[in-house]
Amino acid sequence: MGERAQSHYVKLTKDHGPVEDITPGELNQPIEVPQLAVHKCIECGQPLPESYSPPADEAWMTGIFGCAEDGESCLTGLFCPCVLFGRNVESLHEETPWTAPCVCHAIFIEGGIALATATAILNGYIDPGTSSLIFEGLFFTWWMCGIYTGQVRETLQKKYHLSNSPCDPCCVHCCMHWCALCQEHREMKGRLSDNAFSETTIVNAPPIQEMEPSHGKENPETSSDYSNEHTGLELQAV
Template identity: 65%
Template sequence: MADGNAASRYVKLRKEQAPVEEDITPGELNQPIDVPQLNVRKCHECMQVLPETYEPPSDENWTTGIFGCAEDPESCRTGLFCPCVLFGRNIEAVREEIPWTQPCVCHAICVEGGMALAAVTALFSGYIDPQTTVVICEGLFFAWWMCGIYSGLFRQELQKKYHLKNAPCDHCMVHCCLHWCALCQEHREMKNHLSDTEASSSTTMDPPPVQEMNTEEKRDASSSSSSSPSSAKSQHNDLEMVPL
């Protein structure tokens, strides 16, 4: 037997040395763990892991051409008389977190404001110093080029979203040379893709026709159901008791 006076291997804690009890809510320890190695892109066909630098091929054609503005009269009128509104709607469709009013105001100040300044400069060209006119023209060309780059970035996002080609040329060059036509084409493209998505989601298969029984079939079914218990009783009545 062990000696009762032997020193104990356990240390008795005082109240101030006791561990602090933490308040743990139910389910707190069962939270999902984010594993970065599992958050990878995979191929939908073979389910293999794709590299980080992989980009899907941009080989889809635009549903309408760059000069197909007459195919959608509503967007054509909006792009002709209020291009800033059409530009804002396109940006909002590509980036939902950006309200359409912000790019609309930016477009109105830069593009429409620049056009108004160019018209005033041309109207009062005889009253303005030629050097000042040259400086204004250079500033307007630079502002137009920057607006083309800014608008082309959103066109590039639209192309990546729907895997579209660079047609008829680079996205920034399209907006620099054919800005109004590009706005209408982008609006038609998003509108066509949205209509295709709604059509595919609303398509349902026809339900199978309801099978109705004729009166003769009902009689046969009722007669068969009524004869089944009688046949079962007859089978039970045919049993014989055999003495052992």
């Protein structure tokens, strides 16, 4: 019997290590395809064309101290700032009614101002330590409300690509809350009026067509011609 052919298989032992060190999970990485890479909007997530470039920050239509330019919003912001804030939030988020932010603003801002006024009036009847504690709590609440209202202003800036004027949105509301509310209301009011259709197209409906039933009999000449046309056929045997 001839010699046994040499086997091409190598018997592995414990001394044989892996040929290549593969990191766990290295083979399950996603593949990047440049053709499928699509730029999307950060706000809405819709795909954008390749030639799209984000618009630069625009300036506000009115200044921070231009409250007198709109008398209605100026009076509302002066005497009822909670109502003006609720209207601004409703204009930004249509699904949110204006009553909820209005009540929150009235509790924390107007309520805090009323509590601070009462504490100042009753300064002699309240313990100084209690008064200082109340003012510290009101000061902290004021800054927290400024952060919340500043986020609303920041949402408005992202929507219309507005620049920080005169500074960060939260700092604007903490330092000039009433002026900021009026400016935001004027900005949204002006933007909505610019986006409205200046010309309306009037489309006239077509005239109504009515079918009148024929009460009379058919014309005998027409009926006779129609019958002669069909009766004039001849049958031929095949």
